[in-house]
Amino acid sequence: MSTQATYTYAVARAFDEAALAAQRGVDGAPVYLVRHRDIVAVASALPEAAADEAAWRGRLETLDELAVLARCHHAVVAAAAAQAVTIPFRLATVHFGDDRVAELLRREYPRLAATLDRLAGRVELGVKVYAEAPPAPPAGSGQVATGRDYLRQRRQERDQREQAWRHATAAADRLAAGLAQLAVASRRHRPQDGRLWPAGGPNVMNAAYLVAERTAGAFADRARGLAADMPGVRVEVTGPWAPYSFADVSGTGR
Amino acid sequence: MTEQSLWRTGQPASPNLADVLERVLDKGMVIAGDISISLLDIELLTIKLRLLVASVDKAKELGINWWEHDPSLTARPRAGIEDENERLRQRIAELEAAAVREAVER
16 A cells, blocks of 8 residues: 555546646646546645645645645646536545545445536536625715714714615625526525625625536626626626535535 | 536636635535545634734735725734734643643652
């Protein structure tokens, strides 16, 4: 048995390994496939030292390294998804060698194959709705004479923000209901942390939709079209993603 | 539209880091058993907060510049308190450990 650790990115329906020849995995390692029947695990080798849990914890807690790892993981998953239906694994799923990965494929084959069947021909699209930031007060109005004026102004600003947020939340619920009808499945995720907002208003809806691949473009257009009729909100459609948000719904995993 | 063309043309060259982190850390299949590392006990929120205190310059590079728009939301003072709490917790742990060592040695 190999003493090397194996980083696994995803499981997919079997495809030609040569399609990943240009792809580099974690720490620049070549990406290869571990095969079992008609499914494959997408993997790369990790030097044993790199598989040490303490070392990994450190890496995951350093933003720069986490960002590199996350983008690398995502890039390999996306490359696989471009070839065949793919179940993405969570970041940092590391096995003690290829033998263990092959054992996983054997042991979990029925569940993995069933999930691949369910996801075949489908992609994930992200739809995020943001409340538009309330209009900034006109220049010069920031001058306040007294402490009471200042407090009143702060309260007004807060009330405006709350109103914008409620309005946007209601619009997002209508949008979600309209989109759910067009999707195979949908998930509402936690809105993204306020401190991670792009410039503009808060994220009030953060949803993922599993849609038939051939309708993905129409779905995105529909999302933008619905939002265009809703003043005070901005919509952002992302993807196609490999079906990260729908990878585990029928399985025994979390 | 073929599968290939959608994946080649539909995906932005470099998706937003927050979207990528959300998916690779919080979604995706979790394989139980036989793995040496899992993220089950690392809260995404914790990582996000670390992200904010890790490096303002890096966050700016990522296009995360919320504090410039709302100074009242700036996390710096809170981060200061958290750092102070962390230092105090560490100090308490050191003192407790020392007390235990003394008791054992006696």
